[in-house]
Amino acid sequence: MKKQKIEESKIREAAYLFWLDEGQPEGREQEHWLKAEDALNAVLPKARTTRQVSAKPRGAKIKNASKNAAAKRSSTATTQKKSRAQ
DSSP states (O other), rough: OOOOOOOOHHHHHHHHHHHTTOOOOOSSHHHHHHHHHHHHHHHHHOOOOOOOOOOOHHHHHHHHHHHHHHHHHHHHHHHHHHHHOO
């Protein structure tokens, strides 16, 4: 899956907030930066990597439609023959 690019300024701000939240410790810049990247990646919408597949293939709709039309024609023809016979 493709990672989406996050603006550096957003990562910097989130890392700063983590730093403040943890009491402004020294020497943990990289940890806060990575934690900010992970947090921002978690809230980004995921990129679509696969196409959604319908339950039936596209051709199935056409086949079903032609079967339904054929059945309707057959039914109409049978009804017409019955009414002529009476």
